[in-house]
Amino acid sequence: MYDCIVVGAGIAGSVAARKIAEKGKKVLIIEKRNHIAGNCYDCPDENNILIHLYGPHIFHTNVERVYEFFSRFTDWYDFRHKVVANVHGELIPVPFNLNTLRKVYGEEEGGRIADKLIAEYGYGSRVPIMKLRENKDESIRKIADYVYENIFLRYTMKQWGQTPDQISPDVTARVPIVISEDDGYFADKYQGLPKNGFTPMIEKMLDHENIKVRLSTDCKEVLSFKDGNVFFEDMPYSGYVIYTGAIDELFGLKYGRLPYRSLDFKFEHYDKDDFQGHSVVNYTVSEDYTRITEFKHLTGQKDGNGTTIVKEYPFAYTGKEGEIPYYSIANDENNALYAKYRDEAEKYPNLKLLGRLAEYRYYNIDAIADKAIDMAESIS
Ligand code: FAD
Ligand code: UDP
Numbered sequence: 001m002y003d004c005i006v007v008g009a010g011i012a013g014s015v016a017a018r019k020i021a022e023k024g025k026k027v028l029i030i031e032k033r034n035h036i037a038g039n040c041y042d043c044p045d046e047n048n049i050l051i052h053l054y055g056p057h058i059f060h061t062n063v064e065r066v067y068e069f070f071s072r073f074t075d076w077y078d079f080r081h082k083v084v085a086n087v088h089g090e091l092i093p094v095p096f097n098l099n100t101l102r103k104v105y106g107e108e109e110g111g112r113i114a115d116k117l118i119a120e121y122g123y124g125s126r127v128p129i130m131k132l133r134e135n136k137d138e139s140i141r142k143i144a145d146y147v148y149e150n151i152f153l154r155y156t157m158k159q160w161g162q163t164p165d166q167i168s169p170d171v172t173a174r175v176p177i178v179i180s181e182d183d184g185y186f187a188d189k190y191q192g193l194p195k196n197g198f199t200p201m202i203e204k205m206l207d208h209e210n211i212k213v214r215l216s217t218d219c220k221e222v223l224s225f226k227d228g229n230v231f232f233e234d235m236p237y238s239g240y241v242i243y244t245g246a247i248d249e250l251f252g253l254k255y256g257r258l259p260y261r262s263l264d265f266k267f268e269h270y271d272k273d274d275f276q277g278h279s280v281v282n283y284t285v286s287e288d289y290t291r292i293t294e295f296k297h298l299t300g301q302k303d304g305n306g307t308t309i310v311k312e313y314p315f316a317y318t319g320k321e322g323e324i325p326y327y328s329i330a331n332d333e334n335n336a337l338y339a340k341y342r343d344e345a346e347k348y349p350n351l352k353l354l355g356r357l358a359e360y361r362y363y364n365i366d367a368i369a370d371k372a373i374d375m376a377e378s379i380s
Helices: 011-021 064-071 098-121 138-160 198-206 295-299 332-345 365-378
Strands: 004-007 027-030 042-044 050-052 059-061 076-078 083-087 090-094 190-194 211-214 223-226 229-232 240-243 260-270 280-283 291-294 307-316 351-353
Touching: 004 011, 011 027, 011 198, 011 211, 011 240, 011 365, 042 198, 050 295, 050 307, 059 064, 059 365, 064 365, 083 138, 090 098, 098 138, 138 280, 138 307, 190 198, 291 295, 295 307, 332 351
Parallel strands: 004 027, 004 240, 027 211, 083 280, 240 351
Antiparallel strands: 042 050, 059 190, 076 190, 083 090, 223 229, 260 307, 280 291, 291 307
């Protein structure tokens, strides 16, 4: 028998499973897809180019124990992620930083405003766009308006179907205005990609005598929840269940469907060495897609014929067969609906909710791994 059943073999489920297995407990992972690694799944395409099937993923963290934990299962391709935005045909660095400022406004005016920004916020600080827009100084507000109009407005409309003012400020705060010349997308100490890919890293993580993985199995086929009791293959089950799937689906959508944004990934292959010269180009004032990723620039892959790119087209998730819920949409109404499902889950003392879907929260890889380690440690 299993001491713990983990639903989902993404980062959340895999990290938790490994940590629990190392405590000498038997773990069963149930995954509905035919592969492990969740949305971090990567694989070679038909041209032997390593692609990320569910969108580009870059590992970045300041959390030592997460970096150390992952490093047990992979070496790293050292990579500092940089993004440019295509603004009316010109490529400018994102996040908007002092270099971008001088590029857009020229050395003289740009330099003057840079001095003001440094005096106001301090060199090296990172200021959310919605905060910058509230500044009393007219020339700073002019910059804020430029960035809002040219970097955030259209991209956010595409990604969320709403303007930056309408969505949670935490979302746009992920890409602040950087008061320095640092043009990295992330500020974390550790940044990179698993040398051979995320999938081999997770494969190694799950390679443990106490872990069994059952793929292509929806947990509803084997697990049921009734009046505070859990059943596994129709028998009462008293071990832990760590659930990393969508919480509304676990309870048959009984309070209604939680809203999500989804993405349609369109992959294209070109018989040339280089498509765009950058790993990611954001389209912030034009096109229906938000960004184009060119995988070779992300993974450092030198072999393989030609180059493969992916364009991301956001849309509202409806729950139709084949659609994937990627982004929870935080607002009062949705959070209240989520709380109903969370209360329902609390009727089952050994049921633990973990991950982007189960917690209906925007987590990076490192944050959910950190949470998974905590959860595993709390299980006796
Ligand atoms: P998931 O990866 O979604 O795993 C959940 C698993 O549960 C899935 O495999 C699913 O199939 C399975 N499952 C669901 N329901 C059931 C069921 N009923 N039965 C059985 N199995 C089930 N983070 C970063 O740190 N860096 C990045 O660069 C980055 N880029 C991103 C780009 C995109 C486009 C997106 C959408 C996210 C990105 N993230 C990034 C976030 C990252 O994807 C998440 O932090 C991480 O994947 C969360 O892992 P998880 O295990 O919670 O969820
Ligand atoms: N964003 C934007 N323009 C950009 C980059 C980001 O408007 O060029 C906004 C957009 O609302 C996005 C949010 O900032 O959803 C967070 O961006 P991030 O790159 O962190 O999103 P991720 O792809 O990681 O979810």
